[in-house]
Amino acid sequence: MKEKVQKFGRTLSAMVMPNIAVFIAWGLIASFFIANGWFPNKTLAALVEPMNKFLLPILIAYTGGHNVYGQRGGIVGAIMAIGVLVGAPIPMFIGAMIAGPLGAYLMKKVDGVLKDHTPQGFEMLVNNFSAGILGFILAIIGCLAINPACIALNDVLYSGVHFFVKHGLLPLLSIIVEPAKVLFLNNAINHGIFSPIGIQEAAATGKSIFYLIESNPGPGLGILLAYCFFGKGSSKASAPGAAIIHFFGGIHEIYFPYILMNPLLLIAAIAGGATGILINTIFNSGLVSAASPGSIIAILGMCSSDSYLGVIISVVAATAVSFFVGSFILKISKSEDEDLEEAKERMESMKNKPEEKVAYNQLRKIVFACDAGMGSSAMGATILTKKLKAAGIDVDVPHYAINDIPQDTEVVVTHQSLVERVNNLLPNVVVFPITNFMGGSEYDEIVEKLK
Structure with missing residues (x-):
């Protein structure tokens, strides 16, 4: 079951992560030039909406299609995606994530059928027209069928999101997010779920808290600091270096093994994550685009102009809470705590x-x-x-x-x-x-x- 979930999450994140540079470019343009940005400029701010509504989703669809069936898959997936995007009142990232792989899969099947029926010398003609005709059909299907279905799905998701926001329940997401991260679903959660929601919210308000739910380095930093003081053996020796790489390099995976050695530390991660979300909710903090990797440098770089105080406090508070909870857990379970060397022997x-x-x-x-x-x-x-x-x-x-x-x-x-x-x-x-x-x-x- 875990592997199936990881596979699904990997499919989502594999569409987004290769395009992170585009998200960063879009985020920088938005943070600098929109009406409430650092240097408002109406002419340059006009770049924001086309990038958000067309460039980003089409790139995601192309990448998803390319992952399934190479360049031909990417092209047909992008054609299908434009049918989904046109006329949509919101950025259609969910639709792009569906259209890209689906269009590529259908192109692969069509090529498989035509392969043995193509006369010698007609390969280029058949290849070009088969992709063009299929793209023509899929663009229409995308516009008339997938577009309204995705709008309805988006409305359902947003209803759930707004329920959490309205009732102050966002911190509870940490109960799901932190354990899922340790199962190496962090990229899937951040880029497959929170980024599409965050993009739509940022397009409407100029920032989004959803970019901060998974990427806050505080919970992991607190746990690594707890190991610095209360760990033992090689886990204690390696924790300081891991903390530096995690916090400044943004490689969150580096602290997952420390939790796997003592699963009770999930409590510390959840407590730290919930604290960070609560602080950001109180301060109405948000980022203008996805911070990837989840480094404090990337987070501050993507911070909206009115959110620096809240974001910094949220990271510090999340670190402090996870550190104190993690330290307590390490102290009471020290006799049972598994050293990294012992863990290595156990998994031979x-x-x-x-x-x-x-x-x-x-x-x-x-x-x-x-x-x-x-x-x-x-x-x-x-x-x-x-x-x-x-x-x-x-x-x-x-x-x-x-x-x-x-x-x-x-x-x-x-x-x-x-x-x-x-x-x-x-x-x-x-x-x-x-x-x-x-x-x-x-x-x-x-x-x-x-x-």
Whole structure:
């Protein structure tokens, strides 16, 4: 069940994350030039609505289609998306997320049918016209069917959102969000759920609190600081470095293993998250666009001009609450707290056993994989590359999203909670599970294997 949820979330986030730069550009234009921005400018503010209503959704649809069926899938998905977007009173991000993959899937099926019936020399003609005719049909379907359905769905979602806002229940979202983040659903939650809602709210009001619900670094920072003072062994030693990377680098995945070592710390994360949301609700704080990665630098960069005080207080308060709750939990459960080294030994059984099949002295590539293939895997690949170079070993360490791992890969490094997904995709690959992205003996073990 967890893997199915992760797969669905991964599909959503894979459409948004490659386009984060566009969201940032749109957010900066909005924060600078709209009526209540830093430097109001009516001419430049005219860029905001077309980007929000057309550019962003079409890019999302194209990316979603491309993920399903390459360039042809992306093109047909974008054509279908424009049918969904035209005439909609609101930005149609949900519609774009449906149209992109759906259009690509149908294009893939049509190509499969036509492949064996295309005369030699007519391939280009058939390819171009099949995509054009299918796009023509899907644009009409998108306009007449998906558009009204998505508007109705959006109304239902907004009714639920406004119910939470009206009754002051937004902090309760932390009960769902924080545990889901630890299951590596953070990107899916932020970019698949809260970003579409936030974009629509920001378009109407100039800012949105929904950009801050998942991305607030306070809860994770508080837990890492608690480990700095009350952890033990390698978990305590690695926590300060993890805290710096989490807070300034925005890689939230780095604190998930610390919670997995002591699941009671979810209480601290939930308490910190709820506190941050409550403060932002009281101060009416919000960001103008998605802050990705969830670094304090990115958050302040996307902050609306009237929200700096509330956002800063929310981060500090969330950090303080999660720190105090986390410290209490670590102190009362210290005898049962599992050291990172002990966790590593416990999960040896999770490793693939066909390691003997790999000729380590001939290995030229080790893939570092994570859910999105960006934050934690990029950091882990950098750390492992440095250790390999220090040992005089010439092995390339690229980083990928799990779904994008090349088929010829022999060895993969990933977090222990993601091992099952790697095994399902590549049953014969050797997997080195790690408990801590910061490294330590787990990385050294890989280096020793290659010597």
